[in-house]
Amino acid sequence: MKKIVLARVDDRLIHTEILTLWVPEVRANRILIVDDIVAKDKFRSKVIKEMAPDGLIIHVYGIDRAVEKLKEPPSFDGERVIVIAESPIVFEELMKCGIRITQLNIGGMGIRGERKTVARRIACDDREMESIQQMIRKGVHVYFQTIPKKSWEEAKKYIQE
Template sequence: MPISFVRIDDRVIHGQVVARWSRFKPCNGILVIDDKIAQDPLQKKVFTNAAPTGVKVGVYNVEEGLEKISKAKIAKNSYFVIVKTPVTLKAIIEKGGDFGSEVNVGPMSARSNAKTVAKNVAITDEEKSAFDFMDSKGIDIDFQLIPDETALNWKKVRQNY
């Protein structure tokens, strides 16, 4: 499948994603889907230049991302899809986006309205609902910062909420 990896990561593109995960999953391009980043020219520039040579990066809002996911599914190259929050991924699914049945969750920083549920992962009520929604759609959600760590499935992590 040309979409080789789907990740929720509030840091979006950084060393763990590019250097470590790309050794385990093929990656010719990265689709960053986030409404706020897509509207911010500086952030767009930072993220489009964050990948190593040879890996193209596109930054899109949810509507544009839906189109790019559809194209990536039939492309010859392999793509990572990265969103900052599970709420964005839920919106993509609700609008008909189909990226596969597996989601990897990386860092989600602690915030005043969030509860820590796993290593480097804190979620809000809205994010919990988004994970529950994805789980109800049969999507396998694994919390795993780097490939060398053991993954924790949402059903286990959810018990910590």
């Protein structure tokens, strides 16, 4: 199984903070974006992959393919993977398929659709709140943190049962 060094919810998926702050912080050399819609959009997938600086590999997969890839042994010695999705629901699904997630960083979930503000820069709909609660119950450390050097807050402080 791949070594996941950061599991992150960020509805922007890939952006400068990920590439310049998180990648060096966790010493990642691979990013796996998990999104069924983006994976089917060849143009958007290509743009995301082209953002990779030298030494970093970016893949875009739907959930099923991501599960297959994450269950594979490391592609090379020292492989360190960041997994990013737009919603905690994706990580709950990955866990149901046997992917081990011990910590979940929630970095940015903007207001859209039925989402309501939960904390600064974090908005969730009822299903996303339920997903976070399920993961906390299963022993996953779920926390809110935008960038590595900023303090983090426990999600359970804001997500009540």
